Amino acid sequence: MPKESSAILNRLRRIEGQVRGVAQMVEDDRYCIDILHQMQAVKAALVKAESEILKNHAACCVTEAIASGDIGEQQAKFSELIDLFDKVKR
Numbered sequence: 889m890p891k892e893s894s895a896i897l898n899r900l901r902r903i904e905g906q907v908r909g910v911a912q913m914v915e916d917d918r919y920c921i922d923i924l925h926q927m928q929a930v931k932a933a934l935v936k937a938e939s940e941i942l943k944n945h946a947a948c949c950v951t952e953a954i955a956s957g958d959i960g961e962q963q964a965k966f967s968e969l970i971d972l973f974d975k976v977k978r
Contacts, residue, residue, distance in 0.1 A: 892944050896937060903933045945969075 907930055913923045953965040 892940070896940055896944075899933065899937045899940070903930060903937065906930045906933065 906926065910923060910926045910930060913926060950965045950969070953961040956962075
């Protein structure tokens with residue numbers, strides 16, 4: 889999964905740059921709506937990165953747990969996902 893990790897890291901580095909840009913906008917006392925538009929772009933980029941990581945988890949970790957035949961491992965992976973989704977709903 890090195891290719892996927894590399895793409896995710898690149899995406900996170902772009903987000904990091906966007907966040908620094910937002911901080912600079914605040915320091916420069918830019919127009920609030922412009923700052924808020926940039927913050928929305930950062931949030932959207934984070935959602936996309938989160939989605940990619942979740943897809944990778946399902947394709948790799950969950951799939952491996954299923955293939956292993958280990959019921960305990962399978963339950964653990966699904967419990968992790970359920971816990972994650974429960975936190976999102978709060």
